[in-house]
Amino acid sequence: MQWKTIFVKEMLEDWRNFKWIWVPLVFILIAIMDPLTTYYMPKILDAVGGLPDGTVFEIPDVSPVAAMMMSLSEMSMFGVVVIVAITMGVIAGERRSGVAELVLVKPVSYLTYITSKWAEKLVLVWISFIIGMFASWYYVNLLFGEISFSAFLQVLFFYGLWLSLVVTITIFFNTLFKVPGLVLFVTIATIIMMSIINQVFSHVLIWFPNNMSSHIGGMLDGNHVSGDLWGTAFVTIEVIILLIIASLFSFRGKEMAN
Amino acid sequence: MSVIKVNELTKTFDKKDVVKALNFELNPGKCVALLGPNGAGKTTTLRMLSGLLNPSRGSVTFEGMKENGDIREHIGYLPQYPVFHNWMSGKEFLIYVGQLANLPKKQASDQANSLLKRVGIADAGNRRIGKYSGGMKQRLGIAQAMIHKPNLIILDEPVSSLDPIGRREVLNLMEELKEQTTILFSTHILSDAEEVSDDLLLMHQGEIVESGSIESLRTKHQTAKINLTFGDSNDNYLSSLKSIPSVNESLIERNEIQLLVDDIDQARKDILLKVSQENLPLTKFEISRTSLEDLFMKVVKN
Numbered sequence: 001m002q003w004k005t006i007f008v009k010e011m012l013e014d015w016r017n018f019k020w021i022w023v024p025l026v027f028i029l030i031a032i033m034d035p036l037t038t039y040y041m042p043k044i045l046d047a048v049g050g051l052p053d054g055t056v057f058e059i060p061d062v063s064p065v066a067a068m069m070m071s072l073s074e075m076s077m078f079g080v081v082v083i084v085a086i087t088m089g090v091i092a093g094e095r096r097s098g099v100a101e102l103v104l105v106k107p108v109s110y111l112t113y114i115t116s117k118w119a120e121k122l123v124l125v126w127i128s129f130i131i132g133m134f135a136s137w138y139y140v141n142l143l144f145g146e147i148s149f150s151a152f153l154q155v156l157f158f159y160g161l162w163l164s165l166v167v168t169i170t171i172f173f174n175t176l177f178k179v180p181g182l183v184l185f186v187t188i189a190t191i192i193m194m195s196i197i198n199q200v201f202s203h204v205l206i207w208f209p210n211n212m213s214s215h216i217g218g219m220l221d222g223n224h225v226s227g228d229l230w231g232t233a234f235v236t237i238e239v240i241i242l243l244i245i246a247s248l249f250s251f252r253g254k255e256m257a258n
Numbered sequence: 259m260s261v262i263k264v265n266e267l268t269k270t271f272d273k274k275d276v277v278k279a280l281n282f283e284l285n286p287g288k289c290v291a292l293l294g295p296n297g298a299g300k301t302t303t304l305r306m307l308s309g310l311l312n313p314s315r316g317s318v319t320f321e322g323m324k325e326n327g328d329i330r331e332h333i334g335y336l337p338q339y340p341v342f343h344n345w346m347s348g349k350e351f352l353i354y355v356g357q358l359a360n361l362p363k364k365q366a367s368d369q370a371n372s373l374l375k376r377v378g379i380a381d382a383g384n385r386r387i388g389k390y391s392g393g394m395k396q397r398l399g400i401a402q403a404m405i406h407k408p409n410l411i412i413l414d415e416p417v418s419s420l421d422p423i424g425r426r427e428v429l430n431l432m433e434e435l436k437e438q439t440t441i442l443f444s445t446h447i448l449s450d451a452e453e454v455s456d457d458l459l460l461m462h463q464g465e466i467v468e469s470g471s472i473e474s475l476r477t478k479h480q481t482a483k484i485n486l487t488f489g490d491s492n493d494n495y496l497s498s499l500k501s502i503p504s505v506n507e508s509l510i511e512r513n514e515i516q517l518l519v520d521d522i523d524q525a526r527k528d529i530l531l532k533v534s535q536e537n538l539p540l541t542k543f544e545i546s547r548t549s550l551e552d553l554f555m556k557v558v559k560n
Contacts, residue, residue, distance in 0.1 A: 005357040010342075016345050100342035102402060105308050106358040107330040255311050 002108050003116045010090070010120035010141065019086055023124060027132030030078045032139055034070035039143045064145040065220040068152075071103055071136040072159055072213050075129070083125055084187045087170040089180035090117045091251075096178045106240055110251045116212050118171045125163055147220070155216055156231060161236045162212040167192065168240045173252040207231040209239060261286050261410050261440045262307070266316035269302050271314030276302050277376055277465040280317065282458075284410065289436040292444040293492065294461035295558045300444040301338060302459070304414050308335040315527075320409065320488060331359075331396055338414040340395060343389030348379060348398050351387060352405055359406035366405070373401040377431060393424030400431060404439070407467070408466065411443035413443035420483075448554050462557050472550070479553045481506075482522045483546050486515040489539035498536065502528045511555075518548065 014020055037044070039062075045051060073245065091114070094100040137152050169190060173183045198210035205211070206228055215229040260283035269277040277299040282520050284290055292300050305311040307318055309329050320332045335545050342351050356366030367492050374383045377397040382390065390398065396416060403411050416432065417425040432454050435441060445451050451458055451472075458475055460468040468475065488495055492515050499517060504525040507518040519525035522545060 001360065002358055003352065009354055013343070013345060019491075098339060100335065100345060101310060101337050102335075102342070102355065103332075103337040103358060105310060106355055106406070107328045107360065108358050176417060202414055 001143055003112045006113065006116035009119050012163075013121070019124060023082065023086060024128040024131045026082055027075075027128040028135045029077065029132075030074045030082070031132035031136035033146045034074050035136060035139055035143065038067065038070065038237050039084040039139075060251075064147050065217065067140045067144040068136065068147055068155065069131065069213070069217050071140075072155070074172055074218065075132075075159070075163070076213060078130075079129070079163065080191060081188070083163060083166050084126070084170050084184055084191075087121050087167055088183040088187070090121060090171065091174035093177045096180070097151075106182075109250055114171065114175065114247050114251060118168065118244065120156065121167050121171070122164055125167055126160055128142045128165055151220055151223070153218060154225060157169050158212055158216050158233055162209060163211055163235055165236050165240055165243075166241045172243045172247045172250070175247040175254070176196070181189055207235045209236040212236065216245055259285055259286070261321050262442075262528065264307070264316070265321045266313040266450075267306060267313050267318065267321070269299070269306060269311065270314040274465050277306070278424060280466055282459060282466060282469060284435060284440055284442060286409075286440055287436070287481050288457055289295065289432065289441040289455045290442075290457045290459060291455035291552070292442060292459045292461055292509055293446070293448060293451045294444075295446055298446075298534075299460045299464040299549065300446075300461055301414055302353070304335070304412050304442070304444055308333055308412050310335075318368050328426075331406075332409045332410040334406065334411045336399040336403045336411075336413045339419070340399035341404075342398065343559065344385055345387065346382050348387055348390070348401075349374060349383040350550070351398070352401055355402050356405040361406060361438070369405055371527075373404060374424075377401045378427070381430045391424075393420055393427060396424065397431065398427055400428070404435070408439065409442045410442060412440065415445060416443055417446070418445065423523075425450075452550065458552070460557060467557050468553070476550055479550070480547050482525075482551070483517060483548050484517045484525060485544040485546060486517065486529070487542035488515075495538055498532065498538075503531060504528050507556075 053231050091100075094103065105111075110257060133156055135151070140147055166187075170187045173190075173195065177183050177186065194208075194210050198205065198208050202208070202211060202214075203208065209232060211228075212232050215232050219225050219229055263283045267277060267280040268275060270300070275515075280303065289331050292303065294300050294354075306313050307329075315462065318329060319326075320329055323329065323332060343354075346354065351369035352373060353363070354365045356369055357363060361369060365421070371383070374380045377400055379390075379394050379397050379401075383392060387398065388394070396419075400411075400413070403413070416430050420428060420499055429450065432441060432443070436454070436456075443455075455472065457471050458469065459466050460475075461554075472477070486492075486499070488497075492510055492513065496510060496515055499505060499515065502525070504521055505517045505528075509516050517525070521544060526545070530543075532538070
């Protein structure tokens with residue numbers, strides 16, 4: 001009951017400040033940017049004056065899989081930044097402004113408060129991500145060649161898990177700090193650290209969440225879901241659950257009026 | 259039977275006791291003022307009562323509360339500077355916090371309508387809170403504190419930030435509310451406390467230094483006082499007046515020497531004798547009684 005109340009209020013807030021409009025639009029942009037510019041590069045070059053005569057410039061053929069992976073690669077940069085930016089203030093902002101003092105003086109459990117806000121942001125992120133990737137899938141099929149719908153759904157599911165982890169990390173830092181800008185900085189720093197760890201130890205930490213997209217690439221190439229992809233998905237879900245529990249404990253230790 | 263019982267309540271920040279072992283009870287249907295100068299620990303105390311801060315020591319218990327119950331179910335709280343979601347309308351916000359206090363949506367909505375009317379902002383109910391004036395926000399704040407009909411309403415400096423008109427309106431509102439519930443409010447202004455409250459808790463440097471009903475405090479601290487003014491600087495004469503045995507205490511206030519005495523007849527005789535013996539240029543001699551204001555000033559200055 002209280003859970004639904006906060007969830008609905010968050011939905012309404014994101015509607016009134018237009019997040020439900022601009023976040024899906026930005027995700028469409030992020031998803032189609034790279035495949036489209038790659039496809040139209042020869043025409044763009046021509047339009048801006050072309051290459052000097054005699055230049056041999058082979059534009060490699062891009063496979064449909066490579067084109068779709070381009071979308072994911074942009075997601076992992078700009079998509080992540082957008083997600084952190086729209087989530088950085090959900091709890092920290094309310095505590096900083098003082099609204100939390102009015103809300104949490106009502107008999108609301110901290111678990112309800114945290115998870116309802118978390119769930120609402122997940123819904124916003126998933127829907128925006130799905131819309132964006134549909135646009136990407138459409139152009140990839142049109143311009144580069146076919147990717148089956150079932151493979152596309154698998155991409156959505158597994159990569160969506162990684163984005164859910166990004167939301168959860170941001171929520172976790174929301175419970176630690178009460179300055180949204182600091183939440184943004186620390187979350188991005190953490191994700192960059194994870195990416196460095198992933199690059200250095202990728203041969204050992206095969207199921208590390210940041211490995212998700214490379215396993216997804218493997219899945220699209222080989223046309224089946226590998227055990228490593230399932231393993232990575234499993235680890236990601238585990239980390240999400242642990243982070244939610246950690247958020248609860250971190251929030252409990254806080255005094256709301258400080 | 260008391261609504262709330264506070265036992266050895268203590269709060270320590272950075273090894274410093276901001277609130278020191280408070281003990282008090284509030285009786286149902288009373289309006290109680292927590293009076294004290296800025297920095298006395300009033301806000302910290304109220305935040306502990308409302309569950310926003312955890313006491314370092316001691317306990318707060320409510321009537322009829324179960325073991326490990328949630329004290330937040332029994333109280334309504336208005337912070338000193340209430341902040342709302344400015345994108346919501348006043349009515350939406352009341353329904354929102356009503357549902358958070360476990361009211362079904364229909365009931366929260368009815369309650370929101372009647373409270374908006376009660377606090378006098380029914381016309382603005384559908385307007386965005388961002389457009390409200392300070393006084394309207396304060397009224398909305400009181401309405402949100404009452405939405406779940408709590409046993410105790412805690413108001414932190416409800417009138418301090420308002421202009422004279424807003425202050426009058428909120429004081430009148432509190433006057434009405436105390437018919438229905440117990441109110442505890444903090445203030446640093448004695449006249450506000452005297453106007454609406456039945457009981458007074460006088461707080462200074464983290465301690466309750468004096469408490470009781472306004473009437474009983476008035477009687478208890480009503481000692482005789484003699485006010486003197488001299489032709490030139492009063493400071494010159496204070497020391498010689500101090501030495502009179504029947505004068506208990508002396509201070510200079512607003513260009514007046516004030517002498518606190520027990521036996522008014524004896525003191526008058528002594529003082530006038532001294533004045534004539536030393537030929538002091540006395541211009542005014544007045545006998546009066548100390549007020550709560552004097553008590554408050556005395557506590558604050560020590």
